[in-house]
Amino acid sequence: xxxxxxHAGALPKYIQLSELIIREIDAGRLLDGERLPPEREMAxxxxxxxxxxxxxxxxxxxxxxxxxxxGSGNYIQKSQETSGVYAMFRLExxxxxxxxTAEILSVEVLEKPDTxxxxxxxxxxxxxxxxxxxxxxxxxxxxxxxxxxVGTLSQNVLSDSLYQTYFKRLHFWVTRAEDRxxxxxxxxxxxxSFAPSGGDCGYIERFSWADAREAVEFxxxxxxxxxxxxxxxxx
Amino acid sequence: xxxxxxHAGALPKYIQLSELIIREIDAGRLLDGERLPPEREMAxxxxxxxxxxxxxxxxxxxxxxxxxxxGSGNYIQKSQETSGVYAMFRLExxxxxxxxTAEILSVEVLEKPDTxxxxxxxxxxxxxxxxxxxxxxxxxxxxxxxxxxVGTLSQNVLSDSLYQTYFKRLHFWVTRAEDRxxxxxxxxxxxxSFAPSGGDCGYIERFSWADAREAVEFxxxxxxxxxxxxxxxxx
DNA sequence: AGGAATTTGTGCGTATGTATC
DNA sequence: AGATACATACGCACAAATTCC
Numbered sequence: 066x067x068x069x070x071x072h073a074g075a076l077p078k079y080i081q082l083s084e085l086i087i088r089e090i091d092a093g094r095l096l097d098g099e100r101l102p103p104e105r106e107m108a109x110x111x112x113x114x115x116x117x118x119x120x121x122x123x124x125x126x127x128x129x130x131x132x133x134x135x136g137s138g139n140y141i142q143k144s145q146e147t148s149g150v151y152a153m154f155r156l157e158x159x160x161x162x163x164x165x166t167a168e169i170l171s172v173e174v175l176e177k178p179d180t181x182x183x184x185x186x187x188x189x190x191x192x193x194x195x196x197x198x199x200x201x202x203x204x205x206x207x208x209x210x211x212x213x214x215v216g217t218l219s220q221n222v223l224s225d226s227l228y229q230t231y232f233k234r235l236h237f238w239v240t241r242a243e244d245r246x247x248x249x250x251x252x253x254x255x256x257x258s259f260a261p262s263g264g265d266c267g268y269i270e271r272f273s274w275a276d277a278r279e280a281v282e283f284x285x286x287x288x289x290x291x292x293x294x295x296x297x298x299x300x
Numbered sequence: 301x302x303x304x305x306x307h308a309g310a311l312p313k314y315i316q317l318s319e320l321i322i323r324e325i326d327a328g329r330l331l332d333g334e335r336l337p338p339e340r341e342m343a344x345x346x347x348x349x350x351x352x353x354x355x356x357x358x359x360x361x362x363x364x365x366x367x368x369x370x371g372s373g374n375y376i377q378k379s380q381e382t383s384g385v386y387a388m389f390r391l392e393x394x395x396x397x398x399x400x401t402a403e404i405l406s407v408e409v410l411e412k413p414d415t416x417x418x419x420x421x422x423x424x425x426x427x428x429x430x431x432x433x434x435x436x437x438x439x440x441x442x443x444x445x446x447x448x449x450v451g452t453l454s455q456n457v458l459s460d461s462l463y464q465t466y467f468k469r470l471h472f473w474v475t476r477a478e479d480r481x482x483x484x485x486x487x488x489x490x491x492x493s494f495a496p497s498g499g500d501c502g503y504i505e506r507f508s509w510a511d512a513r514e515a516v517e518f519x520x521x522x523x524x525x526x527x528x529x530x531x532x533x534x535x
Numbered sequence: 536a537g538g539a540a541t542t543t544g545t546g547c548g549t550a551t552g553t554a555t556c
Numbered sequence: 557a558g559a560t561a562c563a564t565a566c567g568c569a570c571a572a573a574t575t576c577c
Contacts, residue, residue, distance in 0.1 A: 077544080077545060077546090078545075078546070079545080079546085103560080103561060103562085104561075104562070105561085113546080113547085114546060114547045114548065115547090115548085115549095116545095116546070116547065116548080117545080117546055117547075119562085119563090120545090120546090133562070133563095134554085134555080134561090134562075135553070135554050135555075135561075135562045135563060136553070136554035136555030136556075136560075136561055136562060136563095137554080137555050137556075137560095137561070137562080138555090138560095138561065138562080139561095139562080155532075241533070242533075243531065243532070243533045244530075244531065244532040244533075245392075245529045245530070245531050246481045246502070246529060246530035246531075246532070247502065247525045247529045247530070248483060248500055248501075248502060248525040264500075265483055265499075265500045266483075267481070267482065267483060290482045290483040294480045294481060294482045295479075295480070295481035295482070295530075296478065296479065296480050296481075297390075297478070297479040297480075297481070297532050298476070298477070298478045298479075312563080312564060312565090313564075313565070314564080314565085338541080338542060338543085339542075339543065340542085348565085348566090349565060349566045349567065350566085350567080350568095351564095351565065351566065351567080352564080352565055352566075354543090354544090355564085355565090368543070368544090369542090369543075369573085369574080370542075370543045370544055370572065370573050370574075371541080371542055371543060371544090371572070371573030371574030371575075372541095372542070372543075372573075372574050372575075373541095373542065373543080373574090374542095374543080
């Protein structure tokens with residue numbers, strides 16, 4: 066029963082609590098699908114009130130780590146294969162589907178160029194360039210700008226799912242994004258081995274938010290329309 | 301306790317409250333940037349507790365309609381357009397937004413050609429060709445195939461919102477749709493007055509469902525990427 | 536500049552409703 | 557039908573941020 070800090074400047078108790086539980090999930094002490102003790106019991110165990118505990122649990126639910134079922138219980142949801150990790154990846158093979166992977170081309174912390182649209186709070190950002198694959202088909206290249214105000218990343222900590230990396234390393238979760246799909250031409254840094262059938266390609270700009278007012282990430286994706294389509298299921 | 305319902309099946313009070321405030325915003329009784337009364341005062345006015353009112357306000361904040369500032373007050377944020385009839389129309393002007401309208405080019409009941417993807421139950425369909433506008437800018441042409449199993453339509457009953465027409469005339473709602481966005485070239489029937497800046501254009505295929513297993517509608521939209529983009533807000 | 540008043544944020548305890556088992 | 561567990565709702569006290577005098 067770790068005691069919550071009380072001195073001035075400390076985070077709210079319910080945030081401390083949710084972070085604590087997140088660490089327990091990360092550490093594997095709470096397994097996928099596992100049911101938590103009743104709220105009153107947990108509240109007593111953590112030395113807090115039910116209301117405060119419930120705010121912490123609500124936070125976890127919003128982060129997609131917990132499923133709350135009235136009359137039943139609270140369940141750890143560690144595997145977000147459908148609703149989580151790749152849920153925001155919107156490219157599919159022409160015939161549908163495909164397992165998305167990413168090959169990192171470069172990772173650098175740079176001053177934001179003037180050509181970037183305004184986003185975030187910092188003048189600097191981590192620039193990540195990747196090539197995207199579906200199954201074994203190269204379908205796109207992308208350039209991601211992660212605002213430095215949320216931290217910076219280096220190549221050795223990146224996994225296929227950037228959003229998961231953001232959560233593990235920088236402790237925030239991307240909860241909202243806006244895509245703008247149009248037509249473009251591949252950038253000059255596109256690997257020559259990725260011969261994009263020449264001419265125009267699909268072009269996606271995305272802003273991503275993490276519950277804050279300012280977007281934390283801006284990305285551009287150029288995809289080969291002969292190999293992939295942007296798919297959106299509505300409602 | 302003015303209007304909150306209490307009988308079984310009623311929505312939670314805090315939802316009723318937030319919906320009520322949304323309607324006040326929509327109706328224009330609450331203006332953009334306007335500051336709401338203090339929470340305690342509002343709670344008293346609505347005959348509820350501060351905690352319940354706060355849950356309603358939190359709901360509004362989540363919907364992006366309210367900005368809450370500790371020590372200062374709660375401020376209406378009307379900026380974003382409400383989701384309504386055109387919620388499923390995903391094209392916007394490059395600078396954002398635009399009021400969508402449609403100009404009907406032709407309406408015919410036809411046998412489905414072999415080139416159409418399989419959908420619906422009938423061999424026939426109503427084919428509607430339209431030109432789409434945002435504000436006064438022509439941005440796209442589209443061809444809609446409505447499966448004859450749900451009925452047929454004639455030109456004189458069509459309104460700008462097809463989905464609304466489907467409900468009014470054929471008594472079903474489109475509840476689900478899937479878009480596939482790619483690149484194409486304008487079809488030969490494109491009005492010559494809509495000079496689409498030549499070359500490639502954005503291409504959207506959409507299947508629409510009405511709670512049935514089979515799609516009831518298939519449509520293709522060709523849009524001018526120099527004038528419009530496909531926009532998608534996620535989660 | 537500074538302090539008081541105002542306003543939202545956090546935290547606690549409790550009672551009751553409602554879904555699940 | 558009963559027990560269990562989460563959801564809603566109320567009220568209060570105090571902290572923290574903002575505003576105003």
